[in-house]
Amino acid sequence: MSPEAKKDPKANETTQYSPDWIREEVSRLVELHESGTMPSIVQLGHPVLRMQAVDHAEQLGEKLLRRFLDTMKAVMLDAPGVGLAAPQLGVPLRIAVLEDLYETSPEIAAARQREPLEYLEIINPRYYPVGERMAEFYEGCLSFNGYQGVVVRPSDITTSFTDVYGRxxxxxxxxxxxxxxxxxxDHLDGIVYIDKALSRSLCSxxxxxxxxxxxxxxxxRGLDF
Structure with a gap:
């Protein structure tokens, strides 16, 4: 059992994951990281991964938010991954960090429409499809280790979010x-990619x-989906 699992609140539903608990848990994760220990990424089955995360509305304050984002970035890069959402650290807040600067071949980049994504922090994000283009490819998840599955998604989206300064x-x-x-x-809405994956495409x-x-x-052709 991970330290995060041991710290899950056991109180009734009115106090579970309260703003006070969120601040305390974020502080714990930040202090763990700053002491030299990388926080664990929670795995599928953890209840926060199936919750509707709440909007960040100054629960953390400016300084703690900055430290939490730095912790999230460190965990993402250490994994390694190209994104990490707060629920993956057991925190039900609508916060995520993204970055994809990994090298890939021109052939793969073209097939997957893959362009470098500079580091980005998104707070209270939403997305909406634009047009009718769809794309399908394998996805993995740091909270569902050991598997990949094909997910069909809109190729083009418009997004809205706030930055760390509230803009x-x-x-x-x-x-x-x-x-x-x-x-x-999707993680912020309690959705894991396997919910949208073509089940016969799933592979280790x-x-x-x-x-x-x-x-x-x-x-x-090989897996018949």
Missing amino acids: ARERLFSGWQARIFQHET SLEYARWANPDVDQAR
Whole structure:
């Protein structure tokens, strides 16, 4: 059992995950990170991964929010991953961090519409499809270790969120960047990618390299989905 699991509140529903509890838990995670220990990423089955996260409305304050975002970024990069949502640390707040600067081949980049995504912090994000283009590819999740599944998602989205200073932002994303934004924002609505995946596409990470070459056509034939 992880330290996070041991610290889950046992109080009744009116006090569970209260603003006070959220501040205390975020402080604990930040202090753990700043002491040199990386907080654990919670796994599927943890209740926060199935909750509707609450909007961040100054619960943490400016300084604690900044420290929490730094902790989230460190956990994401250490995993390694291209995104991390607060519920993946057991905190039901609508906060996520994104970054995808990993090198990839031109062939894979073209097939997956993958462009570098500079580090981005999104607070209280929402997304909406733009147009009718759809794209499908394998996704994995740091909270569902060991598996990959094909998810069909809108190729183009418009988004709204606030930054760490509380300023409203709007951005358009396409391709792989749109996929990352949708995946992490879904976490804030209690949705894990497996909820949207084509079930017959599911494969272990050990088998993943067999099918990601560089699109999913071979996987569709081999796994019959």
